[in-house]
Amino acid sequence: MCEANAYLYEDGQEKLLLESVDVVVPTMTEVFLKNIFDQQKTIAGRIKELKLVDHRIILERFSQK
């Protein structure tokens, strides 16, 4: 299977948000995640980077002032 793990990049570290993610739908302010077990999460933030060969989805919060 070719799902990926989703991480939140924050304070220089990556925190695991959801494993085995299949579907990712970004909106202007949020990212919706759904994994192969039908678990869902919605994160306020954006996609920073995907590294699919490494099975990694990196999200980040919007820049804070």
Next chain:
Amino acid sequence: MCEANAYLYEDGQEKLLLESVDVVVPTMTEVFLKNIFDQQKTIAGRIKELKLVDHRIILERFSQK
């Protein structure tokens, strides 16, 4: 390998942009794609949806007025 194919969704159809994509980096206005053969493309638009189990990355242009 778990790379995915990137498609541009336009006029109700999906057009293949780049096969075997590994790295995806969205900015506010563009999406940078790099595949496992080190081919690169930058598309003006945004990520519409990822379906990783189906190996699909769907991009779209920003809404046009």
